[in-house]
Amino acid sequence: MSAEPEIARLNACGVVPVVVIDDVEVAVPLAQALLAGGIDVIEITLRRPAAMAALETIAHKVPEILTVAGTVVTPGQVSDVKQAGAQAVVSPGFSELVDNAMRAANLPWLPGVATASDCMRAVAAGRLTCKFFPAEQAGGTATLKALSGPFPQMKFCPTGGVSLTNLGDYLALKQVICVGGSWLVPGDAVAERNWAKVTQLAKEARETVAALRG
Numbered sequence: 001m002s003a004e005p006e007i008a009r010l011n012a013c014g015v016v017p018v019v020v021i022d023d024v025e026v027a028v029p030l031a032q033a034l035l036a037g038g039i040d041v042i043e044i045t046l047r048r049p050a051a052m053a054a055l056e057t058i059a060h061k062v063p064e065i066l067t068v069a070g071t072v073v074t075p076g077q078v079s080d081v082k083q084a085g086a087q088a089v090v091s092p093g094f095s096e097l098v099d100n101a102m103r104a105a106n107l108p109w110l111p112g113v114a115t116a117s118d119c120m121r122a123v124a125a126g127r128l129t130c131k132f133f134p135a136e137q138a139g140g141t142a143t144l145k146a147l148s149g150p151f152p153q154m155k156f157c158p159t160g161g162v163s164l165t166n167l168g169d170y171l172a173l174k175q176v177i178c179v180g181g182s183w184l185v186p187g188d189a190v191a192e193r194n195w196a197k198v199t200q201l202a203k204e205a206r207e208t209v210a211a212l213r214g
């Protein structure tokens with residue numbers, strides 16, 4: 001396991017909600033709904049214009065939750081998310097440019113990998129804990145097990161097509177530290193401000209993780 005405390009928190013939680021925020025107004029109640037369900041980490045994707053403000057708001061107003069910036073694909077975004085208060089960064093892929101920017105920013109980073117070549121580049125850069133993306137589409141647990149043959153030192157956070165129905169298959173693998181997914185925060189629940197639903201999904205996921213880990 002990585003020595004970074006932020007990665008240890010992702011591992012302890014077991015599930016990382018991947019969140020798309022269109023309206024900064026939902027940021028605080030959404031983060032609080034996750035906390036109420038026992039999830040104390042949140043990955044805010046930079047897919048929408050409101051993402052940076054949402055990240056900043058959660059980092060300042062809900063300090064109990066670990067703020068992770070997602071969809072970071074350019075070096076320029078790294079300094080922006082650091083300034084906004086991100087405590088860790090996730091990317092869908094690996095790039096040397098982003099790797100260098102992450103070193104300069106001194107933030108924990110989970111680059112995305114899906115192939116043996118991706119893993120070689122990540123390992124060469126000393127990035128041993130990676131997002132496995134897109135997990136299901138890239139072959140799921142069978143691919144992950146095959147990658148762990150040549151890369152036994154790597155740990156993964158599978159994301160993409162993961163949900164309550166298959167998270168157990170991933171978490172059963174010793175190389176998996178946590179899984180990520182958008183199923184925890186459905187777009188319609190956010191649109192309806194249905195925070196009870198988000199809390200219920202978070203609770204279900206955490207109970208499943210706890211039962212799997214015994």
Ligand SMILES: O=C(O)C(=O)C[C@H](O)[C@H](O)COP(=O)(O)O
Binds near residue numbers: 018046160162
């Ligand atoms: O935005 C990013 O940074 C991504 O890399 C993609 C997300 O992690 C996946 O889209 C989540 O996958 P689902 O849980 O299947 O929705």
